[in-house]
Amino acid sequence: MLSIERTLLRLVMAALLIGAVSVSGTVYFATLEEFNEALDAELKHVATSLARYRDLSDASSAQRPAGTGRVAEPELEDSEIETFTRDAAGKLLYASDEKVRMPFIDSEGLTRVSVGGESWIVYTARHRVGYAQAAQRVDSRRAIARESATRILPPMLLLAMGIGGLLIYGLRLGLRPLDAAARDVAGRSARSLAPIDCTRLPAEITPMVQAINGLMARLDDSMTAQRRFLADAAHELRSPITALRLQLQLLDRSSDGAANAAARADLQQGVDRAQRLVEQLLQVARTEPEAQIAPMLPLDLGSIVREVVEAASAKAEAWQLDLGATLAEEVPVLGDRSQLLILLNNLVENALRHTPSGGVIDVGAEMRDGRPVLFVLDTGPGIPKAERERVFDRFYRGGQPARSGRAALGSGLGLAIVKAIAGQHGAVVELLDRVGEPGLEVRVSFPRR
Template sequence: MRSLRRRLLIWLLPAALLTGLLASAATYWGALSELNEVLNDQLKGIAQHVVVEPDGHLSLRGMQGANEDRLSGEQSHTVLLQVWRGTTRVFSTDRDSSMPPPQAAGFSDIEVNGQLWHTYVERNGELLVRIAQARRARWEAVAEIATALFWPVLSLLPVLALFVWFGIGYGLRPLRQIAANLKRRDANNMQAIDTAAMPVEVKPLVDAINDLLSRLDHAFTAQRQFIADAAHELRTPIMGLGLQAELLPKATGSHERDAITAQIRAGTARLAHLAEQLLTLARLGPESPAPVFSTVDLTALARGVVGDRVRYAEANEIDLGLVATGVVTTSGNADGLRILLNNLVDNAIRYAGAHARVDVIVSREDSCAMLEVRDTGPGIPEEDRARVWERFYRGDGHTSSGSGLGLSIVRRIAEQHHARISLGGGEDNRGLTVTLRFPRGRPHVVNVDEDKTSGTATV
């Protein structure tokens, strides 16, 4: 299992080591620059200590015994001193030095036998005094300084690792508290976690967890309500089927037996319809996967639904037809839109009453695809129009049986398609018109003759 503390430690310690190396490198180059200035001043100072006596002899103030010590200038703490008269060397602290005569006064770098020397030459009358030091000696001196600074940094790494380890553990304490809080809960406790004392870095995580808990609470509540409503709605047809099944063996004649059988068939059909609606509503739940959208021909879709429902309309003495002035397309899920239109048409046929007319209208208005189902039945009172979207609500005054789920399914599919749905009156304020306005898109209309498919049943 991966450890966040170990991961942070693996990142922080190399970063600290790299910082120490960079600091040492910066110290090295800074010290090199400063040391060069100091040593250059030293070269000048030594050159100024060379004095020519009146009798022509040299006097080296403060450097007695220098010649005997053989100061070669190849160590960081020594320099090479030479005195030249023209091209003749009259004095040198290192008799073995093969350095050529100086050409001019001032600072210069010369290479002798593959070794680079930094020199300073000062003119003293007819004499040229040269002070030289090997470049390598300077670099060694600076390296000693940088090494002396780097070792303390390296020795502090274990201490830093210890502090980082316990510091990260202390910083991760809020996460352990959140885990302990969630572990103590059961499935019914969806209360939000308090974020008042949470660090700002942990607060986004806690807010996301609280949002998830809120959505889970909403989903569980909706699921419990759905199960309770479904159990209530299923109880009535199941009890009815049970009673009819008990009465069937006790029937005294064929007429009574046929009546009971017809009621059993009707109850079975209603139960099957209710189960189908419940399954459809469950598939359209808020936590269900988003439907796959494609270009849908609403006119062809409506023509198919109307064609499938003609016989059912005839059996209920309903004039069912399609009104379309062109091929209208929109972006959507064809299966979902077919379920939506099936429910609207079924509701209209079921509640419009005998000899009513139901029209499915497909059109386009202001680049928006429009789908309407209009009937000439009793309609829905305005005070009930806000509640008909609720599950299992059927209103008062309806004699037709139904599940009360059709409009709930319609609204859910409309929400998935971001379509606006509204209820209004029919022609001359008679009946009901359900209107769906889909989001604005590119118009795609092919003008054709008006299509009117109708079916009228007679008694």
């Protein structure tokens, strides 16, 4: 399981260790550079001092065989400086260490040479009768620099461990409010979705807790809407089921053919109403925000209009209504065809139920100001402006009595489904008065492509 504490600790400890090694490396190179400067000056001092000594010495006594004595020159005990003297021809006269076969160098100054596989720094000084050399191994200088770097590395590692311990303590102390918030969330239930108190939380975790509060608020709204919907659905289903039971009793009691036929017709109408209510409830469930939305594909609104009008023509004719389609050019839109068919079918069904016999219903699609638009025009009683917002609520049927018996067949879910499907498509539903004549215009405006 991923742990924030362990991840941060690993990253910080790695950074501290890298820093400790980097500091030690910096100390090593800085010390080496400083020592190079100081020891180069020391080599020059030893070589020139030895050259002056040779100048002041007697020529005959100065030419002693190599290894017969050491020039009494001060040397750095830790630096291991070796000295050599030569005559004017380059012949070795003196060597502080006969094992070192230092080559002859006739140019005055510092030189790096290799002797026996080892790198040496040599300073050559000329004097009146020959040459004086002071040499030092490069490895000796590096050893001194390494010793300095090694001395500083343990304190740096101890410092890193101390900082790591403080970090662990700080992380655990800082994450305590998060643990408390987690326990608070774990203790919640579907009946307890009140927001978590953020007043005492650190600023770093407050946005996360606020996001959790927002999620719980949305969950509470969703569950409240679900409970309300189930209660409304149970209430609405009770009426048609009760009506079906009564119609069955009437059918059983009918004695002659006419009464039997009337009872059967009433029973069929009740079954149709119950079936439509169930279908509408299923459509509402499919338009819930949590429901999976099908991909939006290019389609023509005109084909949607033609399909819905053709399917409703028989019912319009039986109810003595003039149902027609108004189509111009192609009206392209991105959408879910099955959902748009449900949307327009609900609008047409509403118009058919609320328009009196002999009325006219026009269904169409067109482009208006660059936006695809679906519209349904009818010559019914319309909807009062005071109720136009509420009619989109589930199971709301309005406060005015229905002028047509067909209006009682409605479930009160049609416009709620229309609004939900339109919202999924980014469209806007408007209820408008018709211009110059009574009736209602329902307009669904889709976004510009």
